[in-house]
Amino acid sequence: MEVADVLHRGEHAAWSLAALTVVGRGDGPPALMRSAAELLAALGVFDTADGALRGLEHSTPHQVAAQAAGTLFKTAAVARGDGAAWSAQTDEALRAQGRASAQGARAFAQLALPSMPDLARALERPGARMLDVGTGVGALAVAYAEVFPQLRVLGIDVLDRSLGLARQTLAEVPDEIAQRVTFRRLDVAELVDTEGFDLVWLPAPFIPEPALRAGLRRLADATRPGGWIMVGHGKYGQDAVEDALNRFQTVTYGGTPLDGPTATAWLHDAGFDSTRTVPTPPGSPAITFARRTPRA
Ligand SMILES: C[S@@+](CC[C@H](N)C(=O)[O-])C[C@H]1O[C@@H](n2cnc3c(N)ncnc32)[C@H](O)[C@@H]1O
The missing domain is CATH 3.40.50.150 (Vaccinia Virus protein VP39)
Structure with missing residues (x-):
């Protein structure tokens, strides 16, 4: 794999997590919600007819949002160099964990x-x-x-x-x-x-x-x-x-x-x-x- 591949895949993964955060929370501006749902539908994890995430048996959309946001917050803390990846999480992410x-x-x-x-x-x-x-x-x-x-x-x-x-x-x-x-x-x-x-x-x-x-x-x-x-x-x-x-x-x-x-x-x-x-x-x-x- 080349560095360019890691950057490309990483960008996909990070924005997919951001879309899960937006859709899972369900309280963003309509245009943002629609475009996030479109990405998740293209990935096959959002049912446009039902307007809901697919296959959530063991967790609620809010819990999925907390988990997705948790990964982004923790990695962002590392990228910022503040070295506090664990405590960088929200209360909801700590509760989900x-x-x-x-x-x-x-x-x-x-x-x-x-x-x-x-x-x-x-x-x-x-x-x-x-x-x-x-x-x-x-x-x-x-x-x-x-x-x-x-x-x-x-x-x-x-x-x-x-x-x-x-x-x-x-x-x-x-x-x-x-x-x-x-x-x-x-x-x-x-x-x-x-x-x-x-x-x-x-x-x-x-x-x-x-x-x-x-x-x-x-x-x-x-x-x-x-x-x-x-x-x-x-x-x-x-x-x-x-x-x-x-x-x-x-x-x-x-x-x-x-x-x-x-x-x-x-x-x-x-x-x-x-x-x-x-x-x-x-x-x-x-x-x-x-x-x-x-x-x-
Ligand atoms: C993953 S959390 C535990 C999750 C937990 N089972 C729950 O129900 O929320 C790990 C915890 O270990 C704590 N910790 C880290 N170093 C410690 C130490 N030296 N002594 C006691 N706790 C420590 C951290 O502050 C963190 O809250």
């Missing part, structure tokens, strides 16, 4: 939990605790509290804006759920917790490497004997362009482009054992599980 990540709680209960010795029982006990590192808008933390009725979840984050949105998330759920979820402004590298967690979620693509490495040692101390940690990380080794794109995105978010073997090695160094990288559906992060040695 949260909603997507929240699906992980049910997937975890169905697909992963049955193969994690003793954890299902631990999560059913009164006093069961989970730590959600990088809790963002808190959607994943709330989803875990919904799936496991005894579980108390602590969500930590370093961004005040995210924590403000997380408190709004909590205000929208029933009291019974809300009273089991707590948010705290805390860097995982500085975590101290004496009560202990049965389960920890750590999304490496959003945590800077020094905080991730220091955090892993703190998390080993904070995980109850027999408790588990799940590290979300990149899927590498399938395709050179996808791999490089994934690393580039991760670095612009300020996170760590970690692969399975490195996740395993770092978990062992931090004091975890029984590590295992499990297959996950396309589009989801890879996950490596590890355990604190149970008491004899």
Whole structure:
């Protein structure tokens, strides 16, 4: 491919996302709406007769608009050189990301939990605790509290804006759920917790490497004997362009482009054992599980 091809394809892709933003929001000037819809119809994703985007089973037009705008805002932040691609997103885009990540709680209960010795029982006990590192808008933390009725979840984050949105998330759920979820402004590298967690979620693509490495040692101390940690990380080794794109995105978010073997090695160094990288559906992060040695 030539540089001119990348420019041409990139221009197509960027303007197509802009059209999705305009049509998904549905509140632009009529001439703009019409021409954006014309582009999407030519791409085959807009039904002119219905006046609607095609094939939206799992998301609303507003959510599509937020996702499309999110990509444009993040890449624009990189192009401007302001180096804050993650926090450059709108509140709606952060919420959309949260909603997507929240699906992980049910997937975890169905697909992963049955193969994690003793954890299902631990999560059913009164006093069961989970730590959600990088809790963002808190959607994943709330989803875990919904799936496991005894579980108390602590969500930590370093961004005040995210924590403000997380408190709004909590205000929208029933009291019974809300009273089991707590948010705290805390860097995982500085975590101290004496009560202990049965389960920890750590999304490496959003945590800077020094905080991730220091955090892993703190998390080993904070995980109850027999408790588990799940590290979300990149899927590498399938395709050179996808791999490089994934690393580039991760670095612009300020996170760590970690692969399975490195996740395993770092978990062992931090004091975890029984590590295992499990297959996950396309589009989801890879996950490596590890355990604190149970008491004899
Ligand atoms: C992708 S978001 C999490 C999405 C989340 N599951 C939700 O439901 O919205 C990742 C978060 O990690 C946070 N983060 C980055 N570095 C951190 C650190 N050292 N300690 C704690 N949180 C951190 C970021 O501020 C960001 O809000």
